[in-house]
Amino acid sequence: MKTVIALAASLMLAGCASSGVVASRTADCAKPGADQELALNMAEDMANEGRLYASLANLERLPEDLVQVRLRKARVLRLMGRNEAEPLYKSLLGTCLAADGEHGLGQLAAARNDNSAATQYLERAAKMAPTEGKIRNDLGVVYLNQRRISEARFEFMTAMELQQSDTLAALNMVTLLIYQDNWKQAAELANMAKLSPQQVADAQARAEKIRGSATQAATSPANHLAEVVDASTGAVK
Template identity: 85%
Template sequence: MKAAIAVAATLMLAGCSSHGVVASDPTHCAKPSADQELALNMADDMANEGRLYASLANLERLPEDLVQVRLRKARVLRLMGRSEAEPLYRSLLGTCLAADGEHGLGQLAAVKNDNASATEHLERAAKMAPTEGKIRNDLGVVYLNQKRIPQARFEFMTAMELQQSDALAALNMVTLLIYQDNWKQAAELASMAKLNPQQIADAQARAERIRGSAPNAATSQANRLEEVVDASSGAVK
């Protein structure tokens, strides 16, 4: 959960999260051996634990002609903020992991606040892998950054239904609802998703940034935020 909150505090993007492999055309990719699969899983575990350098070191032992290796390397390098991530993501285009490549390129563009490029990459990724909730969530974030509210709502709703155990899309949806001053629905969703007070405060801060309002000038919004926290606090363990 701490990792999810950290992601939410930056761009609310889910893609920094999972190592999920989305196969848009499986015929173009060789399958790793059992030993290679074990090494990939170990590298994934290390990355998910925040041990990025150890993860990268383990990936360096594997052949880079495997697209699965390049995907993991790209993810780790992106989390490190290294420019080498982009060419690795681009090398996945035209392979069975093309959707992952487009997704990663979209994430990189979003970090640079290049919403136009991020939208293009993430829309292509969503067409290739329409049932991948993390892609749909990230596309929703980019739409929300552009104040394309109906499109953002559609993507967040889709992501929530596709990945019901992942609270990140719900957190983004709460942000959207607060942006719209729909505090009642925000409170209901925060309670249902078991969001904690800090997550709700982060959602409000992000909504204010998108709206362009100053946090200190929103006394009534602060009061409403307390109502949302009160509504969800009983669900927080």
């Protein structure tokens, strides 16, 4: 059956990802001015291009009392592996971007292999923003890391239907199907989502690590979460 997915993968094209900001219904955001919005967009474009230091430099010109600035700085600092990301994400809790704060804290916890804390943060984020596909996808990844297969499947299916143009959830669903030795469905989904051969190979590698020993299941897949989650903001990441 592995031959089936290898043949299907040879026909696949690479997908793309996009980013967004989730506004909570509990508070209103102060809207940035036109020049500030332009600077925020420029900084985000730089981050998506992998120019993290340039992105951060541009963000440092903007006032931190704007929650949109703190969110983008937190994301860039997280990608850099800087500790300053965590307090910035925490500063978003209780604001209009609380879901983004919980999401970011979940990403940081997952990168530390703390799946328990990551689950709590991401479940809260999903309750605040149930239609945000990237949060649902990342919650599914944490569930999959813990071999909570039915819950992971539910989150991936939800994310796939919410964001049909984003291949991330499909990629993770392929990982889950390979983990279950369901090669036929994995090949069909990979082909439908137009995943590249490398993406399919990465999905297979993750599935094999999850399928491995208990130690591997608890540690190795979490190392891939930063890659998966970062891709969901447009910078792989």
